[in-house]
Amino acid sequence: MNDIHSVAVYCASSTKIQACYYEAARELGRGLGRRGITLVNGAGNMGLMQASADACLEAGGEVVGVIPTFMVEQDWHHRELTRLIETPDMESRKQTINDISDAAIVLPGGCGTLDELFEIVTLKQLGVYLKPIVILNTNGYYDHLLRHLEHSMEENFMRPEHRDIWCVARTAEEAIELVLTTPLFDESVRRFAKI
Numbered sequence: 001m002n003d004i005h006s007v008a009v010y011c012a013s014s015t016k017i018q019a020c021y022y023e024a025a026r027e028l029g030r031g032l033g034r035r036g037i038t039l040v041n042g043a044g045n046m047g048l049m050q051a052s053a054d055a056c057l058e059a060g061g062e063v064v065g066v067i068p069t070f071m072v073e074q075d076w077h078h079r080e081l082t083r084l085i086e087t088p089d090m091e092s093r094k095q096t097i098n099d100i101s102d103a104a105i106v107l108p109g110g111c112g113t114l115d116e117l118f119e120i121v122t123l124k125q126l127g128v129y130l131k132p133i134v135i136l137n138t139n140g141y142y143d144h145l146l147r148h149l150e151h152s153m154e155e156n157f158m159r160p161e162h163r164d165i166w167c168v169a170r171t172a173e174e175a176i177e178l179v180l181t182t183p184l185f186d187e188s189v190r191r192f193a194k195i
Contacts, residue, residue, distance in 0.1 A: 001180050002132065004102045006038035006064070010116040011048035011107035013076075021048060021108050024138040026055040027172035028105065033061025035176070038082075040101045042093065043067035045078040048107055053078055066096045094119060103132040103179035105169075108141040124165045125158075127190040132182040133166045136175045142168070 009032075011025060029052035032039045039056040041049050043065025053063045062082040069086050071077060077084060087093045094116060098104075106117045123129035135142050146168065152158045167182055169175035 002103070002182070002184065004037055004179055006040050006101045007032060007176075007179055008040045008097045008101035008104040009049075009052050009107065010104060010109065010113050011041070011052065012109035012113055013042075013044040013047040013049050014110065015046050017047070017108075018139070020139050021141075022051050024136060024172055025052040025107055028052050028107070028136065028175060029055030029057075029061070030059045031172050031176045032056050033059025036061065037176075038062045038064055040064045040066065040097055042097070042112075043071075043077045043081060043084055045076060048109070050078060052107070053081060057082070064100065066093050066100075068093050098123075098129060101131070103134070103182075105134045105136055105175045105179060107136045108138055114145075121165055124185060125162060125189070127185065127187040130185040130187070130189075132179045132184070134175045134178045134182070135166055135168050136172065137168050137170055 009028065025048040029039060033056040039053060039061060041053060044050060056063050064083045064085065065078055065081040066085045066087060067077050068089055072086055085096060087096055098120065104120055106113065120129050120133055124133060153160050153162065167178045169178055
């Protein structure tokens with residue numbers, strides 16, 4: 001079992017999505033809160049970010065939100081988190097989230113979430129980020145993306161060994177179990193970075 005105290009949860013801030021995505025986000029927040037695992041997110045006050053954070057807090061857990069100052073100035077931040085960290089920009093926001101969390105769970109989301117997913121996948125491929133990455137594939141949302149990643153391997157843009165960079169879960173409970181049990185990478189993964 002991994003020694004997991006905090007998990008980065010990357011997800012959408014959209015409010016126009018199906019109820020199943022909200023329910024999975026709440027289940028994840030509740031599950032982390034009940035286990036005493038701190039949820040780390042982008043501190044948004046809408047969508048799946050708010051839903052997962054609120055559920056974690058209601059379950060007795062803690063939530064640390066990391067958000068750039070310009071978003072705070074727009075009043076886009078959740079005001080009831082355990083701790084709010086302001087950063088000067090988006091890049092330092094992502095770096096801070098990566099630094100203070102022991103693993104990452106990626107829920108459905110748009111371009112921002114995909115950016116966060118691909119950044120940590122790339123960093124893990126390079127042996128810089130060595131922590132578990134779990135894709136929570138609610139409602140088959142990531143099926144097309146996962147097929148594309150397989151296609152990238154078939155076309156030799158990635159190695160088959162890169163499949164071990166991420167795990168895929170269908171439920172929030174499975175996602176939590178995977179961050180607790182997926183072996184950490186070590187820097188030797190760099191030998192697979194070149195293809």
